[in-house]
Amino acid sequence: MQQSFADAAAMVAALRPDRPVTCYRPQVLADRARAFVTGFPGEVLYAVKCNPDPLVLQALWDGGIRHFDTASLAEIETVRRQFPEAGCYFMHPVKAREAIRTAYERHGLRHFVVDHADELEKLWDCTGHAGDLVVMVRLATARGAAVYDLGGKFGCSVEQGAALMRAAAARGLRVGLCFHVGSQCMTPTSYLAACTLARQCLDRAEVAPAVIDVGGGFPTSYVGPQPPPLDDFFQAIRAGLDLIAPPADCQVWCEPGRGMVAAGASIVVRVELRRDDHLYLNDGVYGSLCDLKFPGIHLPMRIIRPGGQATAPLRPFSLFGPTCDCYDQLPGPYMLPADIREGDWIEIGQAGAYTGVTRTGFNGFHADETVVVRDGAFLPEPAMRPPEPAHIAA
Ligand SMILES: Cc1ncc(COP(=O)(O)O)c(C=O)c1O
Numbered sequence: 386m387q388q389s390f391a392d393a394a395a396m397v398a399a400l401r402p403d404r405p406v407t408c409y410r411p412q413v414l415a416d417r418a419r420a421f422v423t424g425f426p427g428e429v430l431y432a433v434k435c436n437p438d439p440l441v442l443q444a445l446w447d448g449g450i451r452h453f454d455t456a457s458l459a460e461i462e463t464v465r466r467q468f469p470e471a472g473c474y475f476m477h478p479v480k481a482r483e484a485i486r487t488a489y490e491r492h493g494l495r496h497f498v499v500d501h502a503d504e505l506e507k508l509w510d511c512t513g514h515a516g517d518l519v520v521m522v523r524l525a526t527a528r529g530a531a532v533y534d535l536g537g538k539f540g541c542s543v544e545q546g547a548a549l550m551r552a553a554a555a556r557g558l559r560v561g562l563c564f565h566v567g568s569q570c571m572t573p574t575s576y577l578a579a580c581t582l583a584r585q586c587l588d589r590a591e592v593a594p595a596v597i598d599v600g601g602g603f604p605t606s607y608v609g610p611q612p613p614p615l616d617d618f619f620q621a622i623r624a625g626l627d628l629i630a631p632p633a634d635c636q637v638w639c640e641p642g643r644g645m646v647a648a649g650a651s652i653v654v655r656v657e658l659r660r661d662d663h664l665y666l667n668d669g670v671y672g673s674l675c676d677l678k679f680p681g682i683h684l685p686m687r688i689i690r691p692g693g694q695a696t697a698p699l700r701p702f703s704l705f706g707p708t709c710d711c712y713d714q715l716p717g718p719y720m721l722p723a724d725i726r727e728g729d730w731i732e733i734g735q736a737g738a739y740t741g742v743t744r745t746g747f748n749g750f751h752a753d754e755t756v757v758v759r760d761g762a763f764l765p766e767p768a769m770r771p772p773e774p775a776h777i778a779a
Pocket residue numbers: 432434435454476477535565567568569600601602603640641642643644
């Protein structure tokens with residue numbers, strides 16, 4: 386059972402932590418899950434890769450999530466240990482033969498993604514020509530306004546997708562279509578454009594889909610331009626589905642990660658040294674902050690100074706992680722009080738997605754302390770936006 390505090394400042398006052406601490410907000414997570422479950426026109430699969438912490442999975446379950454996008458055996462086992470009755474779907478386009486066999490035989494998975502003819506053969510072979518497979522064909526999408534483009538690594542063309550659909554259907558298998566518009570996608574129309582590709586693929590394949598899966602990509606609120614409301618994305622998806630006109634028995638899925646859990650946690654780190662406008666922290670790129678390397682992933686930050694107020698105006702700082710490695714730095718700039726100093730803590734908000742999962746033990750720094758806090762999400766404010774032109778660390 387995690388310790389629970391009113392907020393991150395109360396946690397710092399009580400614990401004065403010398404290592405980074407993740408502050409989870411189960412209520413925020415459950416509310417966000419509920420917003421997806423009630424607003425999305427279909428089934429919502431949580432993308433476990435984003436944050437598989439049992440507390441997070443429990444909060445999402447409490448918010449109504451019953452299905453999970455699992456991309457490895459370890460993720461399937463994590464979900465099934467906690468929720469034996471949960472639905473799991475193998476949504477990684479490239480899988481080890483052993484993983485396919487174990488997922489099919491031991492864990493009972495039936496839905497597997499492919500984006501290449503050889504992967505379809507592998508699937509067919511490893512399941513002993515199972516007739517109850519549902520082959521999910523993944524289409525590559527055009528890069529829209531997403532921070533991460535996943536199309537370069539995964540997905541096939543409309544023509545290749547149609548060929549894969551026909552090849553699976555020729556074996557008597559049911560077939561679905563899926564795509565991912567890219568993570569932190571800011572434009573609802575990207576989903577409509579991807580649905581247009583799906584329509585073209587279905588026209589070529591002439592195979593009725595059993596599932597249309599519009600993937601993840603739903604954005605959260607970082608410092609900088611704010612994303613449109615979630616409902617705008619659901620509306621664009623509804624318009625896309627009208628275009629696809631799937632048969633009545635076709636299921637519709639999405640697989641949110643970031644947009645579901647980012648707001649559900651913040652991370653509290655400590656300043657170990659200030660050198661002018663450089664702050665050396667006890668967490669960094671090899672710890673929880675790897676995702677911050679991507680332009681556009683600018684998390685809100687605020688100082689915590691127990692027993693004292695930091696009232697100085699905000700000014701830009703660059704952040705440096707604890708390892709002796711020079712990649713371990715985040716030029717930002719990040720707006721923090723001008724008088725910030727060694728021994729202050731910084732709360733980093735919107736940090737529930739792709740933080741703990743990418744932590745390493747590089748240089749002996751690894752921290753996985755977690756607590757629960759009971760305040761609302763720590764959202765960005767306009768003052769956190771750095772002035773132009775960008776200040777770059779030396
Ligand atoms: C197949 C798949 N589905 C869903 C997600 C979750 O994406 P996001 O966190 O952008 O919602 C990912 C992320 O990499 C993914 O690869």
